[in-house]
Amino acid sequence: MRISVIGCGYLGAVHAASMAELGHEVVGIDVDERKISALCAGRAPFYEPDFEQLLGHALESGRLSFSTDVADATGAQVHFLCVGTPQKHGEYAADLRFVQAAAESLLQVLAPGELVVGKSTVPVGTAAELAAMFSEKVPGALLAWNPEFLREGFAVRDTLHPDRLVYGLPAGGDGDTAERLLDEVYAAIVARGTPKVITDHATAEMVKTAANSFLATKISFINAMAELCEATGADVKLLADAIGYDDRIGRKFLNAGLGFGGGCLPKDIRAFMARAGELGADQALTFLREVDNINMRRRIRMVELAREVLDGSLLGKRVAVLGAAFKPDSDDIRDSPALNVAAQLQLQGAVVCVTDPAAVENSRREWPHLDYAATPEEAAADADAVLVLTEWRQYCELDPVAFGALVRQKRVLDGRNALDREAWTAAGWTYRALGRRVG
Numbered sequence: 001m002r003i004s005v006i007g008c009g010y011l012g013a014v015h016a017a018s019m020a021e022l023g024h025e026v027v028g029i030d031v032d033e034r035k036i037s038a039l040c041a042g043r044a045p046f047y048e049p050d051f052e053q054l055l056g057h058a059l060e061s062g063r064l065s066f067s068t069d070v071a072d073a074t075g076a077q078v079h080f081l082c083v084g085t086p087q088k089h090g091e092y093a094a095d096l097r098f099v100q101a102a103a104e105s106l107l108q109v110l111a112p113g114e115l116v117v118g119k120s121t122v123p124v125g126t127a128a129e130l131a132a133m134f135s136e137k138v139p140g141a142l143l144a145w146n147p148e149f150l151r152e153g154f155a156v157r158d159t160l161h162p163d164r165l166v167y168g169l170p171a172g173g174d175g176d177t178a179e180r181l182l183d184e185v186y187a188a189i190v191a192r193g194t195p196k197v198i199t200d201h202a203t204a205e206m207v208k209t210a211a212n213s214f215l216a217t218k219i220s221f222i223n224a225m226a227e228l229c230e231a232t233g234a235d236v237k238l239l240a241d242a243i244g245y246d247d248r249i250g251r252k253f254l255n256a257g258l259g260f261g262g263g264c265l266p267k268d269i270r271a272f273m274a275r276a277g278e279l280g281a282d283q284a285l286t287f288l289r290e291v292d293n294i295n296m297r298r299r300i301r302m303v304e305l306a307r308e309v310l311d312g313s314l315l316g317k318r319v320a321v322l323g324a325a326f327k328p329d330s331d332d333i334r335d336s337p338a339l340n341v342a343a344q345l346q347l348q349g350a351v352v353c354v355t356d357p358a359a360v361e362n363s364r365r366e367w368p369h370l371d372y373a374a375t376p377e378e379a380a381a382d383a384d385a386v387l388v389l390t391e392w393r394q395y396c397e398l399d400p401v402a403f404g405a406l407v408r409q410k411r412v413l414d415g416r417n418a419l420d421r422e423a424w425t426a427a428g429w430t431y432r433a434l435g436r437r438v439g
């Protein structure tokens with residue numbers, strides 16, 4: 001099939017290359033010339049395991065191209081909308097500027113019988129508005145909503161092997177046509193027996209925000225338990241293991257620590273609350289405000305813990321921060337809990353040196369007042385405390401004995417409950433973590 005993908009950020013670039021991998025002829029469109037020239041040259045504009053290889057393969061096959069000109073999307077049977085929906089400045093609501101701009105640009109090329117497929121995370125009701133616009137301007141064009149559930153760090157795998165497909169379709173015969181086209185796009189995935197949920201636009205839009213809200217709630221639940229564990233001397237990691245054995249609860253997303261960040265969970269729960277308010281149903285989601293509060297409190301608590309460990313004062317203390325990305329295997333620093341803590345420590349008088357295997361460049365651009373190092377060893381030189389704030393594998397595998405020789409004081413704060421506590425304490429380190437006893 002001929003496919004266009006409008007918006008070549010994280011979601012769009014991976015989607016475009018994946019669709020080419022599935023055998024389609026794909027053009028990715030973006031207004032950002034730098035991004036497009038990187039993609040054309042086979043370079044990933046962001047860090048994502050396996051993506052560059054997939055991109056190279058797709059470009060070599062001749063089935064994938066990129067352009068800044070939406071005219072190159074002419075003739076595609078299916079147009080995917082993959083632009084970002086960030087949080088509005090000073091508001092909880094999502095900023096739909098890019099969705100609107102992308103939809104309007106599509107009007108230049110869209111023809112009757114072609115299908116527009118929304119993949120961006122949008123407030124419920126957006127698809128209905130877009131559908132009304134398309135049917136007025138291009139009668140016979142169709143719109144489906146097909147949310148994406150990919151995780152950064154696993155984007156390629158999640159796109160090519162999703163755990164479910166959700167089709168939000170228009171009613172009647174248009175819905176049947178749209179379903180047929182989507183089945184053709186995802187033929188290889190459908191053939192594997194991947195569960196498929198057929199629904200309307202509104203439900204499909206809500207599936208995405210509900211899923212992310214549930215995940216955020218699960219993380220904040222265990223972090224609330226961590227607060228209680230800190231008050232009682234109980235251990236949140238063992239608590240999570242124990243409740244996680246109940247498969248109605250499950251152990252995944254019960255890792256207590258610094259909490260969630262990134263470009264999705266925080267802004268999605270806020271946009272969901274804002275939309276509920278507009279719909280007069282704000283009470284239904286007031287609990288998400290608490291989910292957000294619990295999450296943000298973890299960052300403050302981490303700073304307090306650092307102060308405690310540093311004998312009550314941060315002034316002039318050298319702190320090594322291991323990890324800047326909002327999670328491992330990513331260079332994404334949007335709403336990164338690690339950088340938030342690093343900046344708070346610096347503002348309160350500590351001398352902070354941050355390292356990260358992938359995110360130093362992005363961090364330096366956004367937080368130029370922090371010091372940066374290329375390696376954990378360099379960051380930890382003469383440190384009074386080491387804070388592990390993103391659980392990169394290489395940090396979890398550090399040798400606490402050798403590492404101990406670099407620092408001034410062997411104090412480690414495990415912000416992600418990811419280190420081998422016994423090994424670090426055996427090597428003479430004072431080990432502290434959120435929701436755990438003093439070690």
Ligand code: UGA
Pocket residue numbers: 121148149150151152153212215219252253254255256257258259260261262263264265326327
């Ligand atoms: C999230 C969802 O997991 C995806 O399904 C969704 O498609 C995506 O948002 C999106 O909306 O595009 P992502 O933002 O890549 O994916 O990251 P997650 O793996 O969900 O992690 C989010 C944050 O929660 C990270 O900061 C992570 O460190 C934190 N987290 C995760 C915890 O603090 N504890 C856990 O147990 C799990």
